[in-house]
Amino acid sequence: MENGMDTAQNSSPLSSLIFMGTGCSSAVPNAMCLIQSSDPPCPVCPQSLSIPPDQNPNYRGNTSLLIDYCQSDGKHNYILIDVGKTFREAVLRWFTFHKIPRVDSVILTHEHADAILGLDDIRAIQPFSPTNDINPTPIYLTQDSMDSVAVKFPYLVQKKLKEGQVIRRVAQLDWKIIESDHEKPFIASGLQFFPLPVMHGEDYVALGFLFGQKSKVAYISDVSHFIPATEAVISKSGGGQLDLLILDTLYKTSSHNTHFCFPQTLDAVKRICPKRALLIGMTHEFDHHKDNAYLTEWSKREGIVVQLAHDGLRIPIVL
Template identity: 80%
Template sequence: MEIQNGIQNGDFNNLPDRHESSLIFLGTGCSSAVPNAMCLIKPSSPPCAVCSQSLSIPPERNPNYRCNTSLLIDYCPSDGKHNYIQIDVGKTFREQVLRWFTFHKIPQVDSIILTHEHADAVLGLDDIRAVQPFSPTNDIDPSPVYLSQFAMDSIAVKFPYLVQKKLKEGQEVRRVAQIDWRIIEEHCEKAFVASGLQFTPLPVMHGEDYVSLGFLFGQKSRVAYISDVSRFPSSTEHVISKTGAGQLDLLILDTLYKKGCHNTHLCFPQTLEAVKKLCPKRALLTGMTHEFDHHKDNEFLMEWFKREGIPIQLAHDGLRVPIEL
């Protein structure tokens, strides 16, 4: 129960051995992040307990302070060299770098993988230059970014200067992030390798009109990261279920609201049903709104675990999970 205890106690200080792999939750919040701005500029009566707490407790000691959902994989294979693989760079990416790269002593990003092209997954692309070597003339090795063709087409409109290959005649050189765009297929049978680690795309429905990607990775431990999902296609469900291709060691799964349902995300009741159906060895939840109170809801999940037999907790920003990959 090491992971559970670390979450329950809000312990940010148990750094792993420098020769092991780990997962670092850079963000565990929804697109608007937590605290919810409206709760602070136009408080309710009584005020929102989760959001008002953010004014009195520093974010690094407040597990209810949540940036956009994002994961950093610190992959350390047998040669002992660390490779840092970032999944999603949303609107709060720079804040996450300042807070958690410095805390966990992350020196660079080696690869980036994008789940989809929504704002909370890609609007930090401009800030990639902050974690690249400085060059006023952009004379540096570009960072590989893995994404679907659909996401690439959208990003080319949002960030044309990051996609442009050559300057137009008379155009000034400006310092921008240097990116090597690499297209991946939205198919469970089309694995790819990023910084030495193999990933299997997991297409999921993010609303019935939109496909987002989760990812399966790890050989010693099978980990699935699925941050934006409302429904699992049967092919994806097979790959990550105990009764299908085999039991996951860790499932990291979306849960937006505490009650009810939503058209583009799983909410708490549906998330718990999905965990029961997929039956991983353990699960961590991400993507929460301000409806979730970290400590109170983790107490509920401890009771759920006792009934259902699957260890499950809410993750929190800054959480580092040692794991064999």
């Protein structure tokens, strides 16, 4: 995968997918593992104290994907899915490493902290203007998410200053409302996205996204079970086989009421049957090297290539 997808299509402009974060809401390492000893000791989290993050695939920020979309004219647009609590850290680590110069648009899966609390930090990657006289970054989100963001970040939503209010430098954002309906696609920075509504707990709908024409990719970061219509759209037996499925897996052995865990994730991968799957959203229960060794054997048995993704992973792809 790291060496490219669908190399036969290399005559087309090459885009890429860059994993800004592949961890759970609290990220990895788990802080409790570092400040309190456990018996037995955690085999994953203490590595963060001795191994640089760029050499440690078990160091995981909040789930986030950057799409480096190369259009037919060779121009690159940069589309970011989710800006969580570790967004600034991801910028310092992976934008610099992969030479990402900007973000052209942002798409939000939902309005939980691990998806939106980096919205304020978008100003750090926008041109400096003490009067906020810059082009705003488009932010695509549902109306429910917009309502929540307006409460959490009123100063990012405010259209104009109140009388006597002083100008403060804040992120300049252009809010774009999308619908939770796979039949109502939208275009962000030249790339078409189909919303994929999924259940994130029994009382809450989050979005995944389907994108790409030459290579079909589905990104689903927060899911506890599939809405039948959504699964049909992305399954081999329904809407046609995906080239890549990027899918949530929180815990390794137990279950959770708002996320897929490892057994559910693998069952879903078998049902959907993509050509390849990369897993995200992992807690510190997962050891990247050991669990990918297990998944290598699983992949041989099932005929579907599945691996854990890691922060900083870059996948060349033709979209």
